Amino acid sequence: MSTSELPASHAELMDGVYRWQRHFYDLTRKYYLLGRDRLISGLDVPAGGTVLELGCGTGRNIVLAARRYPGARFFGLDISAEMLETASAAMVREGLSSRVALARGDATDFDAKALFGLESFDRIFVSYSLSMIPGWEKTVSAALAALSPDGSLHVVDFGQQEALPGWFRTLLRGWLRKFHVEPRESLRDVLESESARVGASLRFRTLYRGYAWLAVVGQRS
Ligand SMILES: C[S@@+](CC[C@H](N)C(=O)[O-])C[C@H]1O[C@@H](n2cnc3c(N)ncnc32)[C@H](O)[C@@H]1O
Numbered sequence: 534m535s536t537s538e539l540p541a542s543h544a545e546l547m548d549g550v551y552r553w554q555r556h557f558y559d560l561t562r563k564y565y566l567l568g569r570d571r572l573i574s575g576l577d578v579p580a581g582g583t584v585l586e587l588g589c590g591t592g593r594n595i596v597l598a599a600r601r602y603p604g605a606r607f608f609g610l611d612i613s614a615e616m617l618e619t620a621s622a623a624m625v626r627e628g629l630s631s632r633v634a635l636a637r638g639d640a641t642d643f644d645a646k647a648l649f650g651l652e653s654f655d656r657i658f659v660s661y662s663l664s665m666i667p668g669w670e671k672t673v674s675a676a677l678a679a680l681s682p683d684g685s686l687h688v689v690d691f692g693q694q695e696a697l698p699g700w701f702r703t704l705l706r707g708w709l710r711k712f713h714v715e716p717r718e719s720l721r722d723v724l725e726s727e728s729a730r731v732g733a734s735l736r737f738r739t740l741y742r743g744y745a746w747l748a749v750v751g752q753r754s
Pocket of ligand 1: 543547562566569591593610611616639659661662667
């Protein structure tokens with residue numbers, strides 16, 4: 534998908550949300566986007582492997598993953614030009630520009646070959662982005678279609694706060710709505726049916742009493 538084909542209203546919305554926030558995003562989000570480091574540890578990237586993050590934002594996860602898996606190459610896709618500007622500066626600052634490629638695109642419908650010159654990836658991850666992507670189910674199928682045969686898809690996002698007090702859930706939901714974030718109640722069901730469709734295993738974990746959900750769609754059986 535070329536930049537001119539991006540869904541303009543959503544791209545503009547995301548640019549609007551992040552135009553100023555991107556400058557203090559990493560500092561503030563570390564207190565409430567929980568489980569991201571656990572996802573990175575679980576990537577277990579093979580030597581010389583390729584890793585794609587959908588909705589890469591400021592590039593915070595790619596920087597940490599690139600440090601942890603020094604032999605791997607990384608790719609980041611985001612719909613927000615504002616976020617990508619911050620991510621690009623981070624890669625230069627961290628000396629990672631030769632191992633990381635970033636591109637603007639829609640995670641529900643992207644052409645990895647056109648954007649990155651690769652048709653498939655060993656690992657794909659989506660961190661706290663499905664809850665912001667309209668039609669997020671299509672991101673799950675697009676990610677599975679772009680996985681190499683032994684690849685895995687890793688997802689972390691808000692859960693349903695199942696075992697947390699009702700007042701906390703109400704406050705959190707109201708606050709997230711201000712940022713256009715909607716925890717996906719059917720995330721587990723969609724991952725289950727998509728895993729079954731492609732013949733892959735699913736590991737699904739609830740973190741912090743349902744504050745977050747962490748899932749891995751593994752190798753095809
Ligand atoms: C809450 S941020 C998460 C950023 C990063 N993954 C992290 O864990 O810090 C959500 C990101 O998803 C991006 N995004 C939202 N809708 C998207 C879409 N349809 N395609 C690609 N990126 C999208 C936003 O621009 C934003 O950078």
